[in-house]
Amino acid sequence: MTVLGGCGAWPGAGQACSGYLVEDEGFRVLIDPGYATLPRLLALMGAADVDAVLVTHGHPDHCSDLNPLLRARALADDPAPPLPVHAPPGALDAVMALDKPRMLAAALTIHDLRPGRPCELGPSTELVSLAKDADLLLAEATYPERVPEEDAPYLSSARDAGRTAASAGAARLLLTHLWPDTPAEPALAAAAASYPGALSVATAGLTVDLA
Known part of the structure; x- marks a missing residue:
């Protein structure tokens, strides 16, 4: 897994928002192409790859950055085949509205994901079973200790991530989605309070070998 960016909300100077490239036996999956991730992806491979x-x-x-990725594939001299894009229903409506529908219609095939039962506050208890014995848990940690009440249904903290990783027995914890231009130390300390394993923060260019 290669981190293309790990900023939450907006990209800091010289950085990018959430974006992760997972490669396995030649198959390449791009997870969350957020702001400014495409140039970093294109430094590693072509859009058609x-x-x-x-x-x-x-x-x-x-x-x-799904929009410029699709543009790079659709407007090439030799257009790439339709790209399978998996997302919750309606999640791509805004980004797909950036261009005329016909312009990118042939560039992708959308597959709806059906999320499970919603959780009102904090991380879902299902995260522990999903992450059980994982080699790597990549976890959103916008705030170090406490998520403000108005953001609690949508965000989590580094402390939450540490607890989840510890309960799941994850071998390694990688914190991501920190606020731009904030130091990593408070998030690392908050997660380490409950998680004793290998711990780090997602930074652009970081590559993790899961073999």
Whole structure:
């Protein structure tokens, strides 16, 4: 897995928002092509080399660069085949509205993801079972200790991520989606309070070998 960016909300100077490239036996999946991730992706491979895209939700810091990725594929001299894009229903409506529908219609095939039961506050208890014995848990950690009440249904903290990783027995925890231009130390300390394993923050260009 290669981190293309890890900023939450907007990209800091010289950085990018959420974006992760997962490669396995030659198959390349782009997860959450947020703001400023495409130039970093193109430094590694061509736009046509992406095999599939997974978008977790429709916030622009997680999906905005899907538009230029599709443009790069559709407007090439030799257009790439339709790109499978997996996303929750409606999550791509805004980013797909950036161009005329016919312009990018042949560039992708959208597959709706059907999320499970919603959770009102904090991380879902299902995260522990999903992450059980994972080699790597990549976890959103916008705030170090406490998520403000108005953001609690949507965001989590580094402390939450540490607890989840510890309960799941994850071998390594990678914190991402920190506020731009904020130091990593408070998030690392908050996660380490409950998680004793290998711990780091997602920074652009970081590559993690999961073999």
